[in-house]
Amino acid sequence: MVTTATFVLVHLAPGDPLGGGLDDPRISEAVRAHWRAAYGLDQPLPVQFVRYLANAAHGQFGYSFAYNESVGGILARTLPRTLLLAGTALMLSFAAGIAMALVQVARHGTATDRVIGAASLAVYSLPDFWLAQVALLTFAYVVPLFPAGGMVDPVMHPYMGPMAALWDRLHHLVLPALTLAALAAAGIARFQRAALLDVAADDYLRTARAKGVPERSVLMRHALRNAALPVITLFGLALPGFLGGTVFIEKVFSWPGMGSLAVDAVAARDYPVVIACAVVGSMLVAGGSFLADVLYAVADPRLRRASGAAPP
Secondary structure (H helix, E strand, O other), rough: HHHHHHHHHHHOOOOOHHHHHHEEEEEEEHHHHHHHHOOOOOOHHHHHHHHHHHHHHHHOOOOOOOOOHHHHHHHHHHHHHHHHHHHHHHHHHHHHHHHHHHHHHHOOHHHHHHHHHHHHHHHHOOHHHHHHHHHHHHHHHHOOOOOOOOOOOOOHHHHHOOOOHHHHHHHHHHHHHHHHHHHHHHHHHHHHHHHHHHOOHHHHHHHHHOOOOOOHHHHHHHHHOOOOOHHHHHHHHHHHHHHHHHHHHHHHHHHOOHHHHHHHHHHOOOOHHHHHHHHHHHHHHHHHHHHHEEEEEEEEOOHHHHHOOOOO
């Protein structure tokens, strides 16, 4: 369904991939017809769609008009870069968000709770492209702690040793990953705080406290696990959401990933690349939902018993 919808929408949009180069009035109609026939753009839309599905079923997503190479090769190069950025930001955001929620619940109703809540709400309300630009100006120019953009140093990286090359890559990763993680961590903290407060008055927590269990253990070992289900749902859908968020982050920080690729492909009307990016995104959504179901079963023993699995 995603492939069909994306295919129809991009082909119904004004223009075509060859329009920018063939709209010159000095180019004859015969030349225009030749190149459109060479790329199959002269065929009816249903014929193009069936041909595309047949190729995609064999793992061939076509040939990029803008990059002059196979779409599979482009995705193999850019998708790991985006997954590195999004995966790093995902881990950082959930670690920071859950930690902030635990601090807020442990100090519920105090000034610390109110300050963290107000700060998280303020950060959560910021546009991602604006925060990325502010972070870039602040930490790459005003206080030059990190590189201004790119994935590695384009001059020195090829001559670095393994450890120096790894540090160079991590140094370029820190600022975009932290910017992307900050936006998500604020929302995660609010979700996790609300979930923890929902179980805060349950009997098993009062029993644990009555037995003399330290408050930290009550929150970490008892409350957090039982309040994790809403956040697990958020985690399962977060990776596809992070891929969407990387569009602005990658453009601002010049990170050569799939987000930048999708933006450039839309601008160039590079149909095969646009459709392939949409298909990859939909696969990640389905994979995230499956991962959420698996984590649900891990976190909630009732689901394992309902499915017939033996309890641990």
